[in-house]
Amino acid sequence: MYDITRIKGWPMPVLNELNQPHFDAMADGKVLVQHCPDCDTWLAPGAFVCENCGSTAVQWREASGRGEIYSYVVMHRTFDPAFEAMVPYNVCLIELAEGPRLLANVVGVANNDLTIGRAVQATFEKVGEGLPLLKFKPG
Amino acid sequence: MASKKPLAAIRGFAMSDLSRQYIGPTWQLAVTAIHRAIADAGLKKSDIDGLLINKSPVATLMDLPMDLLDYAGLKDLTLCSVVEAEGSSGVQMVQQAALAVQAGMAKAVVCVFSDAPIVPGVSTQQAFGMPLPLMGKLGSEAPTGLFGPVAAYALAARRYMHKNHLTEDHLGAVAVACRQWALKSPLAMMKKPLSMQDHHNSPYVVEPFHLFDCSFPVNGAVAVVVTSAERAADGPQPAVYIHGMGQGHRGVTNRRGFENEIEIGAKLAGQGAYAMAGVGPKDIDCAQVYDAFTYCILLQLEQYGFVEPGGAGEFVLAGQTAPGGSFPVNTGGGQLSGYYLQGGTPLSEGVMQARGTAGERQVKHDLVLTAAYGGRMMYHACMITSPHASL
Numbered sequence: 001m002y003d004i005t006r007i008k009g010w011p012m013p014v015l016n017e018l019n020q021p022h023f024d025a026m027a028d029g030k031v032l033v034q035h036c037p038d039c040d041t042w043l044a045p046g047a048f049v050c051e052n053c054g055s056t057a058v059q060w061r062e063a064s065g066r067g068e069i070y071s072y073v074v075m076h077r078t079f080d081p082a083f084e085a086m087v088p089y090n091v092c093l094i095e096l097a098e099g100p101r102l103l104a105n106v107v108g109v110a111n112n113d114l115t116i117g118r119a120v121q122a123t124f125e126k127v128g129e130g131l132p133l134l135k136f137k138p139g
Numbered sequence: 140m141a142s143k144k145p146l147a148a149i150r151g152f153a154m155s156d157l158s159r160q161y162i163g164p165t166w167q168l169a170v171t172a173i174h175r176a177i178a179d180a181g182l183k184k185s186d187i188d189g190l191l192i193n194k195s196p197v198a199t200l201m202d203l204p205m206d207l208l209d210y211a212g213l214k215d216l217t218l219c220s221v222v223e224a225e226g227s228s229g230v231q232m233v234q235q236a237a238l239a240v241q242a243g244m245a246k247a248v249v250c251v252f253s254d255a256p257i258v259p260g261v262s263t264q265q266a267f268g269m270p271l272p273l274m275g276k277l278g279s280e281a282p283t284g285l286f287g288p289v290a291a292y293a294l295a296a297r298r299y300m301h302k303n304h305l306t307e308d309h310l311g312a313v314a315v316a317c318r319q320w321a322l323k324s325p326l327a328m329m330k331k332p333l334s335m336q337d338h339h340n341s342p343y344v345v346e347p348f349h350l351f352d353c354s355f356p357v358n359g360a361v362a363v364v365v366t367s368a369e370r371a372a373d374g375p376q377p378a379v380y381i382h383g384m385g386q387g388h389r390g391v392t393n394r395r396g397f398e399n400e401i402e403i404g405a406k407l408a409g410q411g412a413y414a415m416a417g418v419g420p421k422d423i424d425c426a427q428v429y430d431a432f433t434y435c436i437l438l439q440l441e442q443y444g445f446v447e448p449g450g451a452g453e454f455v456l457a458g459q460t461a462p463g464g465s466f467p468v469n470t471g472g473g474q475l476s477g478y479y480l481q482g483g484t485p486l487s488e489g490v491m492q493a494r495g496t497a498g499e500r501q502v503k504h505d506l507v508l509t510a511a512y513g514g515r516m517m518y519h520a521c522m523i524t525s526p527h528a529s530l
Contacts, residue, residue: 103283105284
């Protein structure tokens with residue numbers, strides 16, 4: 001569990017060394033995740049050690065931004081005012097081509113047309129008062 | 140370590156009043172349940188030498204503090220601890236009490252879960268509607284708007300449904316079966332008959348979950364008194380013998396490579412308990428499992444070996460877990476239609492069934508499996524109990 005804060009009016013996790021590079025890279029239009037140079041395993045952001053080999057030499061590295069929908073939900077109510085105008089909105093678990101999974105909203109597709117396995121591509125949109133945020137679109 | 144002798148037994152059992160209104164602070168409900176359980180065991184407070192406490196993971200330690208022993212008037216304890224393993228704690232407390240009794244560290248241990256999430260001015264819907272991230276360490280939930288346990292479980296359920304070609308009918312069948320049991324339980328909160336159509340017509344909370352796919356909070360407490368099998372046999376109530384216990388913890392495997400929605404720790408927990416009791420899933424008469432959401436029953440039926448992987452949806456749709464079915468599950472209505480006391484819910488119904496005191500809903504109970512889990516199905520504990528001292 002972690003604390004939630006607001007950055008430019010948008011709900012965000014409190015940033016630390018394990019997640020800040022991932023979010024900072026969004027301003028440059030990059031999907032930055034982690035990678036283990038010792039066993040060549042790509043990791044989702046937030047790893048202290050490589051879950052495959054246990055190496056502590058985990059590094060930040062840019063992913064391709066390509067992936068597919070691993071699972072998805074449609075939120076029919078929300079508990080945060082930032083999302084009230086978006087209801088019903090989707091939240092998808094995206095499996096990147098490199099392997100790790102990320103949560104994101106998928107844009108440019110009706111909620112009814114979401115399907116597991118659908119190919120998606122990273123895109124970046126500003127939310128709140130101009131915070132760049134990683135999203136995905138069909139592609 | 141297969142053994143046919145019981146590890147320990149539940150000698151006393153009681154609950155506080157249950158309510159969807161505020162009926163007092165968490166500690167006060169706990170004290171009521173503790174006192175009632177000690178009386179139910181035919182013991183005095185001075186006979187109790189162990190206390191294990193389980194609070195809700197979303198409550199603070201101040202709600203149910205260590206000095207609950209003072210509030211309850213317990214003295215000279217040789218065992219006292221807060222057990223924190225999220226929703227699996229309800230069963231884990233009994234496991235730890237059984238180990239303590241076996242080791243001679245205590246003779247009579249009270250285990251209590253208490254929760255009062257509904258306070259004046261807060262609706263039952265709001266009580267668990269906090270932004271509760273459940274996906275892992277990163278914290279990418281908040282910016283995407285994934286809030287609450289409903290959302291995290293719905294994400295897992297969608298993947299499970301896709302994998303097994305399930306529809307909302309299969310989820311609805313779980314809710315309907317639980318409601319059928321609830322109609323037979325005087326303790327259940329949901330007393331209106333529920334049809335498949337009612338389930339489908341109820342609003343979505345987080346699709347694919349409708350309102351009736353979700354459990355609902357109540358205020359209340361449940362307590363049991365664990366002693367040695369010999370001491371339990373002397374009690375005024377039928378002893379519930381503990382023959383097998385297991386745990387399974389796989390952490391957050393939803394990072395890569397695993398199907399976290401399917402490969403949960405329940406399998407590991409079940410394997411341990413079956414081996415210890417020297418029985419298998421086919422020997423179990425009924426199961427009481429943690430059903431925070433409908434999907435959770437389906438997956439646990441498979442993980443504990445009652446149904447082949449992928450077969451739970453059709454099994455429940457055929458009415459097999461409902462009254463009159465071949466394998467009764469959550470015979471008090473579970474958390475979906477009975478009452479949501481986290482791990483205390485399956486524990487309470489498991490005790491009543493194993494004692495043979497479940498009234499109109501009583502089923503064959505030579506062997507009862509009681510299971511609970513916590514987190515987003517990350518922490519699992521189960522036990523196999525019986526009214527028989529030897530299997």
